[in-house]
Amino acid sequence: MKNDRFFLGILIGIGAIILLSVVLVLINQNQAAYLSEDTPEGVVNNYLLAWYDEDYEKIESYLMDHEYKPDLQMIIDAAIDNQYSLEMSGVYIESSFIYDNGTQASVIISTANSSSGSYRKIYQSDDTVSLIKQDGHWKIEEFPHPYWGWSWYLPPDQYK
Numbered sequence: 370m371k372n373d374r375f376f377l378g379i380l381i382g383i384g385a386i387i388l389l390s391v392v393l394v395l396i397n398q399n400q401a402a403y404l405s406e407d408t409p410e411g412v413v414n415n416y417l418l419a420w421y422d423e424d425y426e427k428i429e430s431y432l433m434d435h436e437y438k439p440d441l442q443m444i445i446d447a448a449i450d451n452q453y454s455l456e457m458s459g460v461y462i463e464s465s466f467i468y469d470n471g472t473q474a475s476v477i478i479s480t481a482n483s484s485s486g487s488y489r490k491i492y493q494s495d496d497t498v499s500l501i502k503q504d505g506h507w508k509i510e511e512f513p514h515p516y517w518g519w520s521w522y523l524p525p526d527q528y529k
Contacts, residue, residue: 409465409474409500412507417460420516423448432521433501433508439521447518454515458482463495474500474507 401418404411412431419427425444432438439447448455463477476498483492496513511517520527 406507409467409476409498409507410462412500412509413462413465413476413478413498416509416512417516420448420455431509433510434503435522437522437524439518443518443521447521450518451515454482458515460516472502474502476500478513480513 401421403418404414406412406415416428416431419425419431425441425448428444429439429441459481461479461481463479465474465476467474477495478498479493479495481493498512499510500507501510502508511522
């Protein structure tokens with residue numbers, strides 16, 4: 370009889386732990402959120418979320434204004450070309466540096482990419498995002514793969 374109560378207590382404890390784990394996973398599932406755009410880190414964070422949300426107009430709004438700024442179709446094409454890489458990668462914002470009298474910034478990001486196939490391996494690298502201040506707003510000048518199109522900001526005769 371004592372063994373039955375002890376066993377029942379263990380089962381109830383295991384059930385409570387499982388239930389708590391499920392609740393925590395559901396609560397923490399959507400932690401990513403848009404941040405204020407007045408910092409380079411906020412712009413980088415929001416740019417990344419726009420990629421995962423497939424919000425191409427928002428992606429375009431974070432890019433610096435330039436004679437050869439990519440149009441909406443170029444952004445969509447880059448997203449299609451990089452879809453597999455986007456699904457297999459994740460990014461963590463490490464740190465940022467503002468320089469040149471507050472008009473330029475660099476944000477260090479750590480990117481983890483997972484290979485596919487029977488042998489899965491995680492590749493991690495640190496990359497730099499370049500930003501410039503235009504009209505009082507931080508705009509992205511360059512971003513590492515896969516969140517950037519290879520032909521962006523090139524004159525059309527250089528990529529056709």
